[in-house]
Amino acid sequence: MTLHDDTPPFISWTSGATPQRLRWHSEAGNAPPRRVVEADDQIAADAAYKLACEGTGLLWRGDFQNARQLLQALGRRVDRARERSQAKSKARPASPDSPAQAFHHHRQMQAQRARILGMLLIPVDPGFVVPLRRAPALQAACSEAYGTALQGESFAVSLRELQGLIGAHEWRKKGVEIGALGGRIHPWYGVFSPVRGEYVELVAQAPLPSTELAFDIGVGSGVLCAVLARRGVRKIVATDMDPRALACARENLQALGVLPQVTLQEADLFPPGRAPLIVCNPPWLPARPSSPIEHAVYDPDSRMLLGYLNGLAEHLTPQGEGWLIMSDFAEHLGLRAPGMLEEAITRAGLEVVARHDIKPRHGKAIDREDPLHAARSKETTSLYRLRTRASA
Structure with a gap:
């Protein structure tokens, strides 16, 4: 699908046998996942991690607090995989990285981590309402970050970015x-x-x-x-x-x-x-x-x-x-x-x-x-x- 500059991006998936589509938004400018499946509280963290590593977005339909716990579990798996990779690298004789190489490697690892964690997606209804159980009121945080442009829209956003909005809102208050x-x-x-x-x-x-x-x-x-x-x-x-x-x-x-x-x-x-x-x-x-x-x-x-x-x-x-x-x-x-x-x-x-x-x-x-x-x-x-x- 070819998008014009003024066309908002969308995510697409199938619910049952019915094709679905939802506007995608990312303040960081990240592209939407090409493949999306629905997920809820029943999904195992290992299965979610495998899908996220493959680039599959997980559109969350379960409890919001459980989604937060899953995101933490995904983060632990990313960190463990990085630690194993670093251990293997240290075991192989090689010249140490220069400071510039260490910096670029660090940024690559950060980008990879952000990409994987960014695959856990949250739906947002008009008025910046998250239609999930135990979801907090996010109207103030979303309004501060998004303004009024998205207020009447339904869209999907990564939970990781949504948590960034929440953190920024708290910093702004404090x-x-x-x-x-x-x-x-x-x-x-x-x-x-x-x-x-x-x-x-x-x-x-x-x-x-x-x-x-x-x-x-x-x-x-x-x-x-x-x-x-x-x-x-x-x-x-x-x-x-x-x-x-x-x-x-x-x-x-x-x-x-x-x-x-x-x-x-x-x-x-x-x-x-x-x-x-x-x-x-x-x-x-x-x-x-x-x-x-x-x-x-x-x-x-x-x-x-x-x-x-x-x-x-x-x-x-x-x-x-x-x-x-x-x-x-x-x-x-x-x-x-x-x-x-x-x-x-x-x-x-x-x-x-x-x-x-x-x-x-x-x-x-x-x-x-x-x-x-x-x-x-x-x-x-x-x-x-x-x-x-x-x-x-």
Whole structure:
């Protein structure tokens, strides 16, 4: 079946002898399973795992809580299979993986795990009602992630993605405590959450070149914009390409009482004009995202990083500073060549007038069981204060 761009995808299966069809939706952009069968509480976890590994979607008709338990059982089987594979690999003499190979292998394993677990499907009726026994009320979580576009539709979604919506809804309600703000940021589904507070601290502590005007490039949740406003910057123009991020930032800035200082604009990188301070915290890893939600983490071919650096000089006022917040995690992974960032800064007609460093404090930085621990343990997050070479 050939689908046009404006045609929603569907899953198809047979119930009894009757062909069935249901709209498919995935915020991650995942394609629907090509083959689907109905499943309920009677299916054994091993049988479900075999079908999922074969790429068969399991449209759940049983108890919702039992579906959650089955998903956990599938996850344990995926992890055991990976552990057996790793044990066999270690038993064979071979040269150790480079950091880049370890990273790509880690992502492949994550993608494979996500694909298998994504085969457990949940039906959703109009009004975001899940027609299963013991299903929770998901209207708020679905409305926050999907908006109104799907509200009157019946569709199927993977349980794994649905749980992501539920988790995001809880994060949005609870928020993330930001010490530099003395308050909380409430991230929306699909908007990068400022759980790594060290980069926020850098922006909160670096000396301001001006309090007149600042640009915040890639506003996201609005956390850096809020920090600048709280530090006394009188006017901030904040941009983002994602309408969801702009709405999230607006809500957070309003709650923190600093929205009157901020103008939010949908734009690719810079707004018109010049400013004495331009701040950007681009995605830190120059790899290709596997879903739209990963764009906050992965910057393919360093597009945003290079776009920011190459456009900075023409948007800075004389003696103005561009602040670049970056981690060297990519260098330790072998994804970015040593010296590439410094060369890009020089080619853009810029120079570093100061650099402020901080070590990460999140749990993975000290977790020796993490497959990327060797690189994480060396990571440093930096705020580069940049000026045009002519004005330095």
